[in-house]
Amino acid sequence: MDNEKLIHAIERYERSWLLFALVMIVVFLIFIGYTLTGFAFYVPSAAERIDPTKVHSEGSLFANPRVEKTGDNIYTAYVVAQAFNFLPGEIRVPKGARVIFYVTSPDVQHGFYIRGTNVNVQVIPGEVGKVEHTFDEAGEYLVICNEYCGLGHQDMIGKIIVEEN
Incomplete structure (x- = not known):
């Protein structure tokens, strides 16, 4: 019992x-x-695929990394993360702008992290990462590669300057 x-x-x-x-x-x-x-x-995903050997080729969206105004206070940035910099290295947008980032890499894996925001994309060769962010505060935001990409990794920093209207 x-x-x-x-x-x-x-x-x-x-x-x-x-x-x-x-x-x-x-x-x-x-x-x-x-x-x-x-x-x-939200989880960023690959918007499309691209041949990493043709990132800088004529006719590619990334042949001329740039920022374009695509609507009323809407901007599209085509960014290339490569050893050991971001192209363009500096992006300027007005306060309140919504920016759509398309990011890719022709060489190795990189990170695309905008300090002070929730933007964080793993940039993988062959993929185009897409992420959006609205910059509500004026100031300077650092873009940092947060994925180890080689000996110059620590120098891989870009800027986004948000200007008062």
């Missing part, structure tokens, strides 16, 4: 821990859902 009581006590103990684990999983899923919706989090 004592053995049967012990087995039931162990089952109750196991059920308690199982219930605790299930509650924690539900809580974590709720937190993830809240973060995804509440903080405007």
